[in-house]
Amino acid sequence: MDIQTVHPFVIFFAAITTNNILLTNFLGMCSFLAVSKDLKSSLGLGAAVIFVSTCTAPINWLVYHKLLVPYELEYLQYIAFIIVIAAFTQIIEMVIERVSTLLYLTLGIFLPLITVNCAILGCALFLVIRQYTFMQSIAYGMGAGTGWALAIAALAGIRSRMEKKSKVIPELEGAGIALVITGIIAMAFIGFSGIVRIN
Amino acid sequence: MTSIITAVLVLSALSGILTLLLLIAEFFFANYGECTIDVNKGEKSFKVEGGANLLMTLASQKLFLPSGCGGRGSCGTCKCRVLEGAGPLLPTEMPYLSDEEKTSNVRLSCQVKVRNDIRIEVPEELLSIKEFETVIESITDFTHDIKGLRFKLPEGTTIRFKAGQFANLFSRPYDDVKEETSRAYSISSAPSDNKALELVIRYVPNGMVTTYVFNHLKAGDKARLIGPFGEFFLRDSDREIICIAGGSGLAPIRSIILDMIDRGISNRKATFFFGAVSQRDLYYVDEFKAIEKAHPWFRFVPALSKDDSDHPYENGLITDVVARNYDSMNELEAYLCGSPGMIGACCKVLISKGMPEDRIYFDKFS
The missing domain is CATH 3.40.50.80 (Nucleotide-binding domain of ferredoxin-NADP reductase (FNR) module)
Structure with missing residues (x-):
């Protein structure tokens, strides 16, 4: 099957389920582990990731196909993508901070964390490797972000419930148990495989 | 060769466009205009350009709050009370503040952005730490290895310190010593004598600053001092x-x-x-x-x-x-x-x- 004929909607769902960027590629782990202690901040970070990946995916698609490819500079993609993501998050942070304090407090303060989030860079690199079209890249960006947000929300929900109800052996407290839970969620997500292939 | 030049040009163009966009965004969105920072209820007041964090803004006005991590919000030492104008408490500050501090408006100054006029309260000692460009008024030989130096503060400047505190004296480059160095010396003059400072310095063999003081400094020379510092002072009691x-x-x-x-x-x-x-x-x-x-x-x-x-x-x-x-x-x-x-x-x-x-x-x- 030619990937470019796949409907963007399918790519969106595949990016959430079968190709979840966090649970199948394990990208964006550091902020995933750090901010998943409570549901509220994990949702804020998740929303920020959805927003940034949705916006940067098409921008990076344009930079790659309209700037790097014509000049045969594909090898510069890492640097180009990183500066695009960094500049974009900076600008968005400034705008949000100015426009709404409430939005800034729930979403804006996480933006600097996302600048160095490898899930966002990974998302831009997958666009290239999988040769998505422009529309597909928007769908993939949105899907990858949503998948990441879903995973962190699931982990945060489980962790906050466990804090009240479960006893964890001291050696596994914190990041240790979070990694174990992530592994189990990832295994559960294998259940989706076979529905659709986008790579 | 052409490919290298193209690469450099393309990357520079991309960075240039993004920088331009950032500058435009900064001009429209991060321009908070001139803000006033009031310190300790009118004791000091600065007019500053808004937009940066409080810690850096205060440092630019030579008011130095202690900071271990350099403003990344990971050490929690740059606390100060912000009475007005800081906005709501940020999640990035929460881990470093006790419940008592939260209710009494203590904030991490590196996380608070100066967006409007701000009123803050800092410990009195921090306000009086200053840098002084002094002139040496006299040097007295007290013993064979101890000298007393009297430094005249610039016209119109005074120093406020507690008797017992010390100041740091800077040496200028001399002989083989290429860098400025500073050492702490106790102040021997009385706080009431606030237009000058007296230090007692004992010669330390091969000491970088004492060698400078004993062999190079003479009356009339300029000298740089920072202070006062220290927790050694007379405690209030009747004992x-x-x-x-x-x-x-x-x-x-x-x-x-x-x-x-x-x-x-x-x-x-x-x-x-x-x-x-x-x-x-x-x-x-x-x-x-x-x-x-x-x-x-x-x-x-x-x-x-x-x-x-x-x-x-x-x-x-x-x-x-x-x-x-x-x-x-x-x-x-x-x-x-x-x-x-x-x-x-x-x-x-x-x-x-x-x-x-x-x-x-x-x-x-x-």
């Missing part, structure tokens, strides 16, 4: 005090005694034990004798440890002299300044005579 010093450790004690005279504290008896090796190591004796004569609450006891000549002072190690002058020290308070060895030995004697450890204050040379 009788005992001061013990050796060598240049006399400096802060002199400041404390002069300050007591200025402030009219005559209800506290004060005894100053000054330890030296021989008569040639004594200085300021006449001044302290005169104070002793004029103020009945003060007693000056110089002690010589190795001087067989005929002299009117006490004989023996300073610790022995102190010990034989007191039976019990339960009700006393002690101020010590000198070498770590001397301070350690004195603490032992004081504690053995019944002085509670938390009433022994010292300034250890290191």
